Amino acid sequence: MSSDSAEFDYDVIIVGGGPAGVSCAITVAQAGYKVVIVDKKSRERIGDKTCGDAIDKAALLRLNERIGLELPSGAEVSDPITKMSIAADDIDIKLSLDAPGFQVNRLIYGQRLLKDAEKLGVEVISDAPVRGILTEEVNGETYLTGIKYRKDGEEVVIRGKFTIDASGAYAAIRKELPDEFLNDGIKRELDDDELWPTYREIIQLKSEVAKHRWRNEIILMYDDDYPPPGYFWLFTEGEGALNFGIGWEKTQDLGKLKEKLHAEMAQYFSPDQYDVIARGGGQIPFRPPFDSLVFNGGALAGDAACMVHPVTAEGHGPALDTASHLGTSIISALKDDRRDRDSLWGYNVNVAHHYGEKHMAAHTMKEMLRSVGADGLKFLIEKEIFKEEELNLIFAGTEITNAVSNLEKLKRLLKLFMRPSLLLHLKKLLTYSNRVNDIYQAYPTNPEDLANWRKERNEALNVSF
Ligand SMILES: Cc1cc2nc3c(=O)[nH]c(=O)nc-3n(C[C@H](O)[C@H](O)[C@H](O)COP(=O)(O)OP(=O)(O)OC[C@H]3O[C@@H](n4cnc5c(N)ncnc54)[C@H](O)[C@@H]3O)c2cc1C
CATH class of the missing domain: 3.50.50.60 (FAD/NAD(P)-binding domain)
Structure with a gap:
């Protein structure tokens, strides 16, 4: 037109x-x-x-190359990040991944x-x-x-x-x-299962506890008090400051976010040890x-x-x-x-090939977390069923079958026989996440083919988007 x-x-x-x-x-x-x-x-x-x-450095480097956007620096950064950890039940039972980025x-x-x-x-x-x-x-x-x-x-x-x-x-x-x-x-x-109400506080520690042990780290903490996919987060904001937050799916009726957050924070610091420098809530599309x-x-x-x-x-x-x-x-x-719509279709294709694929793989991970609960996740972390590099691949939305040798698979299967239901959930996760790559790379370049692609994707991944 x-x-x-x-x-x-x-x-x-x-x-x-x-x-x-x-x-x-x-x-x-x-x-x-x-x-x-x-x-x-x-x-x-x-x-x-x-x-x-928290913001991922890889995205910022791509933007710097594409449109010359300068990376955050100086007062824009409260702490550089080197790792993201996933913890279950106990903040020290965790699996850490390389995650270069910034707290901004x-x-x-x-x-x-x-x-x-x-x-x-x-x-x-x-x-x-x-x-x-x-x-x-x-x-x-x-x-x-x-x-x-x-x-x-x-x-x-x-x-x-x-x-x-x-x-x-x-x-x-x-x-x-x-x-x-x-x-x-x-x-x-x-829908309610696609939305997360959240609440967070940024605290400044007082002089007697002016430092914390999570510099350069962001932690997602799962606990059966607010069952997965809900979680509590603890992110560094530099030497004397932390960003604590909590969120869960709108369908999970778990009480007041603020009360649960305060109960969780009390495990690390008593309220007289810090000042709250920012507080607030918000919705996240999940x-x-x-x-x-x-x-x-x-x-x-x-x-x-x-x-x-x-x-x-x-x-x-x-x-x-x-x-x-x-x-x-x-x-x-x-x-x-x-x-017209079709003149912007290249944007759809780009999203499908990158974030579409990655976020659909994460969706399958989210459903696994929901099924196994915090207790199951703790078992998977303690028994080292997942290794850092595989979790990195799942988070990147990449096929992981070939990343694990057959012998290694056998060893891990034996450990999982202690928890057969976990084995089933894990099998489902691997089956779906291995399909995501092929499906999203085949996103239609012709808009006419979208309805068919969506139908086939929903059937293959057992979703209803
Ligand atoms: C509690 C919480 C924690 C989060 N933690 C992280 C994290 O650690 N790392 C991360 O990467 N992401 C995180 N996110 C998500 C991240 O904040 C968002 O994904 C990101 O800000 C999205 O950017 P946006 O430009 O789409 O929207 P926004 O940043 O929300 O910007 C939208 C803009 O639109 C304006 N606007 C809204 N309505 C109107 C209107 N009717 N008319 C005119 N203007 C309007 C607003 O004023 C605002 O300026 C978190 C979100 C929440 C709520």
Whole structure:
């Protein structure tokens, strides 16, 4: 479809100036297009977010190479991370993986990214909650053509060739999409088993306990008090500070998050040993990304696209990384003077090949954790049924069958005969995670083939996305 640029105020309207929004904005603005970010927060709070604050270095290195984004440094970093550990029942019964990354100060880092975008000419409209969308019929098809937002008590309408929902877990645009855009797996609202309410506190230790023993480490802790897939986290924030949080699936009725978090924290420090320097809650979408993220005149990015790892809740790096790929697809579409769904399909393919595959593998892992419980996980860790390198492969969404020799498999099977139900759960995990790679690498390049691919994927992996 050709478009007359005189009709539009912007080439790209981006709702939300978090990681997904700025990364998409920077990528598109680098190619010289007119981009606006509209955010409900005040200009000086954009980027801030209740978070575990961990970010994976690999995603940042890719972004640095692709769009020249500088890695976090100075006050943007509260502690470099070298490892991620998974613990069960006892914080010292854990399996640690190499996980180079950073604990970042979300506000300072987020503000820097926003400034990077502004330097490229991206306009930022702050204090502007988006409250609605504009759609139009073009040649018998519905197109998204812009948004309505409130500013200084007035409703403002702007029109863009593309409108991107980067508004996070609450998905301001996705919730408004017309029925025609929901055919490829996009949902306006997530189900309760796809959403995690969370609560976290960042504490500053007082002088008598000014140090902690988890420098450079982030720990996910499973316990049958808040059964998997729910977990408690303890992340370093530098020498004297820690980020504690807890979350569980909305379907798990486990009481008050704050009370459970405080009970857990009390095992490490008494409340008089620290000051709480930040507290807050938030929702995390805990499912693999939708099977298509694009529609006529727009797309979903970051949390609005469910781009969060379904075990670790890592969504910051994935939001930055994938939204820049969305930017690349938008540039191609604009060059071809197109605004239709298919002009952005390359973004879908890219996501499927990387985060789609990885996060579906993690989904199978999440289901295994649910089945085995914290007690089963403790057994698997203590008996060394999983080795670090295999867990790394599962987290990377890579086939693991060939990584384990037959002799090794036999030894581990013998250990598992003590717990036959675990053996079954593990077999299921291996069967599904070994299929994920082939399925996601075969994601259709032709949009017509998507429905069939989804049906076959659901059957092969016993899922119903
Ligand atoms: C408690 C918690 C802990 C987490 N821990 C980690 C972690 O350790 N590591 C990690 O990688 N990820 C973590 N995550 C996930 C991570 O925070 C998100 O995946 C990431 O911030 C997603 O980026 P985004 O740009 O999609 O959305 P967001 O960062 O949520 O940004 C969305 C932006 O949209 C704006 N907005 C929302 N609605 C509107 C509207 N109607 N109009 C205008 N603007 C709007 C918001 O103001 C905000 O600026 C955690 C999340 C939570 C809640």
